[in-house]
Amino acid sequence: MDWTKGTATRVARVALAGWLLAGCAADVEDHIAALERGGEGEEEAKMALSLARQDAIDPLLAAFADREKPSRARSSMADALARLYIREKDRRILDALTAALDDGQAEVRRTSVRILGDLEGTQGIAPLVARLGPEPEDEVRQEI
Numbered sequence: 001m002d003w004t005k006g007t008a009t010r011v012a013r014v015a016l017a018g019w020l021l022a023g024c025a026a027d028v029e030d031h032i033a034a035l036e037r038g039g040e041g042e043e044e045a046k047m048a049l050s051l052a053r054q055d056a057i058d059p060l061l062a063a064f065a066d067r068e069k070p071s072r073a074r075s076s077m078a079d080a081l082a083r084l085y086i087r088e089k090d091r092r093i094l095d096a097l098t099a100a101l102d103d104g105q106a107e108v109r110r111t112s113v114r115i116l117g118d119l120e121g122t123q124g125i126a127p128l129v130a131r132l133g134p135e136p137e138d139e140v141r142q143e144i
Helices: 001-038 040-053 054-065 071-088 091-102 106-131 137-144
Strands: none
Touching: 001 040, 001 054, 001 071, 040 054, 040 071, 054 071, 054 091, 071 091, 071 106, 091 106, 106 137
């Protein structure tokens, strides 16, 4: 009898965990969509994505890398990635932000410069200094 009760409890826990993970993935996508829309729910979406932790990293990195998305949205995604980096220390986030220094949109470059300078301290200086010479936009150069 105890074995059956214990098995039922374990099955219920696994089912609950699966349900929560599926719901979390939907929430992550909803929060990324809120960043794309901008406006009122943007700050809440950034916070929720940072709390989603590992579940948010891959979808957020993919959305940030999509150059078809508006630069304002990608800039907000960079901010959300920075918050995730603070919690998770996932090197892929820094790699994506460093790669964004060569982005075609000045707003995305400027945000990435600000974040890298804030997050990495001395380690983040080398890519920023390297970007200074070829950077055509005054506002990005000032941020560097």
